[in-house]
Each structure stands twice: as structure tokens, then as C-alpha cells.
Amino acid sequence: MWIYEKKLQYPVNIRNGDLRMAKWLITQYGGPDFLK
Amino acid sequence: MDRYHCTMMRQLQEVSFALVELNLYLDNFPTNQQALADFNNLSQKYLELKTLYEAQYGPLANFGYAPSQYPWQWVCEPWPWE
Numbered sequence: 001m002w003i004y005e006k007k008l009q010y011p012v013n014i015r016n017g018d019l020r021m022a023k024w025l026i027t028q029y030g031g032p033d034f035l036k
Numbered sequence: 037m038d039r040y041h042c043t044m045m046r047q048l049q050e051v052s053f054a055l056v057e058l059n060l061y062l063d064n065f066p067t068n069q070q071a072l073a074d075f076n077n078l079s080q081k082y083l084e085l086k087t088l089y090e091a092q093y094g095p096l097a098n099f100g101y102a103p104s105q106y107p108w109q110w111v112c113e114p115w116p117w118e
Contacts, residue, residue, distance in 0.1 A: 004097065006096050006116060008049065011046060
């Protein structure tokens with residue numbers, strides 16, 4: 001049903017890391033209680 | 037990732053992006069023959085690109101969908117975020 005593909009669906013080029021933004025993004029993927 | 041590797045990956049991403057969009061469209065309009073023809077053409081193209089890519093850079097998926105050169109390319113070739 002689910003398979004790992006070694007490629008991104010959309011090309012992403014991360015130029016500089018932003019931990020606050022990363023945390024905010026992951027809550028959007030996992031819902032507001034994700035990682036709490 | 038060298039330049040050719042990036043170009044190959046980019047081509048794969050372009051075709052698979054179009055395939056996902058056509059897939060979603062066809063889910064809603066399964067009798068659209070033009071969309072179906074486009075989907076079939078692109079999936080043929082995707083298969084060709086994928087075969088070329090995997091011959092050079094190893095499997096794109098695990099579970100035995102493609103063979104690997106020595107050393108085991110799944111773990112020795114860079115991950116998408118590298």
C-alpha cells in the first residue's frame with residue numbers, strides 16, 4: 001500500500017535552516033497536537 | 037550530486053508532477069480520453085526515465101523494484117535531502 005521512493009515530489013532547495021519555521025511546519029503536517 | 041544526476045532527477049520530478057496531476061484529474065473525470073492518452077504517454081516516458089536513472093544511480097524504491105550495482109546503491113547514493 002505504501003512504498004518509500006527515494007525522490008522528492010517537488011524539488012526543494014534549502015538554503016538556510018530555520019528551526020522555528022521547521023517546528024511550525026511540522027505541526028501543520030501532524031495537526032496542532034503533533035510533537036506536544 | 038553531480039550535474040547530470042541533478043538533471044535526471046529534475047526530469048523525473050517534472051514528469052511525475054504531471055502524472056500526479058493527471059491522476060487526480062482522471063479520478064474526477066475517468067472518461068476523459070485526452071487526459072487518459074496524456075497519462076499513458078507520460079507514464080511510458082516516466083518508465084524510460086526511471087530505467088535510465090536507476091541503471092546509473094540505483095533503485096528509486098526499495099522492495100526489489102530495481103537491481104543495484106556494487107556497492108549497494110540504496111544506502112551509498114545520496115538521499116533526497118543531501
